[in-house]
Amino acid sequence: MEKLALHGGVPVRKDPLPLFEVNLGEEESKNVLEVLKSRKLVQTHGIWANKFGEMIKDYLGSKYIVLANNGTSTMHLSLIALDIGPGDEVICSPLGWISSGTPSLYQNAIPIYADVDPEFGFINPEDVRKKITSRTKAISVVHTWGLPADLDPILEIGEQYNIPIVEDAAEALGASYKNCKVGTLGIFGSFSTVWNKIITTGEGGFLVSDDQFLADKAKHYGNFAKVPGKGDYFDGLGYNYRMTELMGALGVGQVKRIENNISIRRENAAFLSKQLESLEIDGLQIPKEPNYGKGVWWKYTLLLELKQFCASRDEIVKAIRSEGILCDAPVLPDNLQPFYQNHQIYGTTKCPWDCHYYTGLSLVDYSKMCPEAANYSDRAIWLTGCSPSLNRNDLDSIIHAVEKVLKWYKIN
Numbered sequence: 001m002e003k004l005a006l007h008g009g010v011p012v013r014k015d016p017l018p019l020f021e022v023n024l025g026e027e028e029s030k031n032v033l034e035v036l037k038s039r040k041l042v043q044t045h046g047i048w049a050n051k052f053g054e055m056i057k058d059y060l061g062s063k064y065i066v067l068a069n070n071g072t073s074t075m076h077l078s079l080i081a082l083d084i085g086p087g088d089e090v091i092c093s094p095l096g097w098i099s100s101g102t103p104s105l106y107q108n109a110i111p112i113y114a115d116v117d118p119e120f121g122f123i124n125p126e127d128v129r130k131k132i133t134s135r136t137k138a139i140s141v142v143h144t145w146g147l148p149a150d151l152d153p154i155l156e157i158g159e160q161y162n163i164p165i166v167e168d169a170a171e172a173l174g175a176s177y178k179n180c181k182v183g184t185l186g187i188f189g190s191f192s193t194v195w196n197k198i199i200t201t202g203e204g205g206f207l208v209s210d211d212q213f214l215a216d217k218a219k220h221y222g223n224f225a226k227v228p229g230k231g232d233y234f235d236g237l238g239y240n241y242r243m244t245e246l247m248g249a250l251g252v253g254q255v256k257r258i259e260n261n262i263s264i265r266r267e268n269a270a271f272l273s274k275q276l277e278s279l280e281i282d283g284l285q286i287p288k289e290p291n292y293g294k295g296v297w298w299k300y301t302l303l304l305e306l307k308q309f310c311a312s313r314d315e316i317v318k319a320i321r322s323e324g325i326l327c328d329a330p331v332l333p334d335n336l337q338p339f340y341q342n343h344q345i346y347g348t349t350k351c352p353w354d355c356h357y358y359t360g361l362s363l364v365d366y367s368k369m370c371p372e373a374a375n376y377s378d379r380a381i382w383l384t385g386c387s388p389s390l391n392r393n394d395l396d397s398i399i400h401a402v403e404k405v406l407k408w409y410k411i412n
């Protein structure tokens with residue numbers, strides 16, 4: 001057996017392979033230079049952000065788009081547009097990213113996390129049902145790690161209770177659910193274009209919707225709630241969440257390559273799965289694509305049955321990293337983050353949990369809200385971001401490192 005690099009052996013790679021790689025083309029540099037030369041840096045002065053928005057609308061087949069400075073702002077704007085406020089609850093997904101759920105708190109509403117299914121980490125419709133109350137005003141569903149969540153059962157719940165569904169598709173631009181692009185089936189689809197996402201504008205994001213009133217409202221609040229044509233007049237509490245021209249210029253170049261890049265990502269994932277399966281390591285669960293859709297594999301995530309290995313998940317991650325594959329372990333599920341445990345976000349108050357508008361259990365207990373998410377996150381490894389720039393040698397080195405480490409720690 002090969003000695004692990006962690007124990008002084010020769011690493012699989014000398015040049016470490018990062019989890020994500022930024023994929024930029026010539027066109028992005030050219031476009032950005034154009035913006036600089038034009039001196040038109042904000043969306044209202046230039047053409048690039050709007051052009052990017054039109055291209056995304058075409059790509060997704062959505063009627064309206066709200067361009068923004070990131071995918072946290074877009075989640076926030078969706079809740080503002082839906083009139084979410086104090087006393088309301090929003091059911092959210094615990095696996096994805098913290099700011100999928102926290103924008104409810106910006107609105108002084110209460111995030112309630114639904115538990116996940118053990119295989120994919122998507123919110124489990126049965127648990128969503130259990131968590132619905134008369135206070136539930138929205139449900140947000142994350143397409144976790146770039147695979148499509150099973151939307152029909154969640155859309156059905158939304159219809160039954162008249163609750164809008166926001167798709168947090170930050171990680172899944174281009175993924176599809178039953179031949180529809182994710183993000184286009186809920187009332188809003190929210191996307192991020194931060195550096196490591198399927199396409200990037202550095203920071204950035206957008207909301208799509210087929211509802212003109214809601215899209216306009218989201219756009220208005222993301223532009224200070226400034227009333228057009230009335231000078232410096234603002235009709236609400238707005239935010240500056242606008243996308244810049246530089247972001248738009250990057251995006252235009254990126255979106256042109258999206259389909260090609262997604263097919264390479266899918267090939268990378270298929271290659272990894274085939275090779276990992278051939279290793280026949282008991283206790284290693286290889287990620288699968290759900291049979292109802294197609295993923296974009298933003299994070300290729302392994303699940304371990306830990307009793308089959310004589311090392312903790314964190315030790316295994318450390319050993320694979322030492323081999324030169326910079327994989328990572330998921331952070332805690334969002335509901336386990338400390339501020340949810342001590343209910344402290346606004347100064348020393350317990351606001352909004354002890355707000356008199358809130359009629360639920362005053363200090364919601366987040367600690368045991370999502371046992372399956374905790375279990376998932378304890379045994380998961382983010383192996384690679386499946387970047388289109390990975391070559392055959394990179395993919396082989398990933399497999400080699402996993403084989404070397406898991407076989408070393410395997411209990412026979």
Ligand SMILES: Cc1ncc(COP(=O)(O)O)c(C=O)c1O
Pocket residue numbers: 069070071072073096097099100142168170171191192193194203204205
């Ligand atoms: C599921 C999910 N939601 C929201 C976000 C927030 O997006 P951003 O980083 O652009 O604010 C991210 C990504 O970072 C994410 O992965």
